[in-house]
Amino acid sequence: EDQVTQSPEALRLQEGESSSLNCSYTVSGLRGLFWYRQDPGKGPEFLFTLYSAGEEKEKERLKATLTKKESFLHITAPKPEDSATYLCAVQATSGSRLTFGEGTQLTVNP
């Protein structure tokens, strides 16, 4: 069974204080690892897809990296508008479903 574990559950940062979110996974053959952002009262919003170990993707202050066992979402010099819940999900080669982690709730204080 595919499993995704995210840590920490919650993270509070000061504006400009860089940090990383972790996503550990087990999957029987990885087709893709996905990062989403979810704001309160809204559906998850797609950020990145990573397909193989060593791959990196960047978008503004966010950079996602992938190893064979985990992925990191690095947030550089965050701003209050980066506050949200960040979700990680995996898709196995055997199917189309995404298995999500519980998410990391990020709060960036001004």
Added chain:
Amino acid sequence: DAGVIQSPRHEVTEMGQEVTLRCKPISGHDYLFWYRQTMMRGLELLIYFNNNVPIDDSGMPEDRFSAKMPNASFSTLKIQPSEPRDSAVYFCASSERRTAYGYTFGSGTRLTVV
């Protein structure tokens, strides 16, 4: 495109009543997914369709839940009879070419069963 459209946004119903949630996927997307989100269990896949055909319904909690996709632009998730433990946010998502570009989620329906 208006994105994935779900209705209603909020639903409050009494235990035992039938509830129908609706979803309009993005035009051209051939996959449609129904997810449920709770604090305890996070996002759980209930069922998904490919080209209007149900592919995997192993996440549907029990026979009280049913989903249909009569055409490429509409899907429903029905709960009959509803129970308090069904209270959650239900999301619909759609994608094309499996999940190469990630799912696009709707804004969700917050269901409260009292």
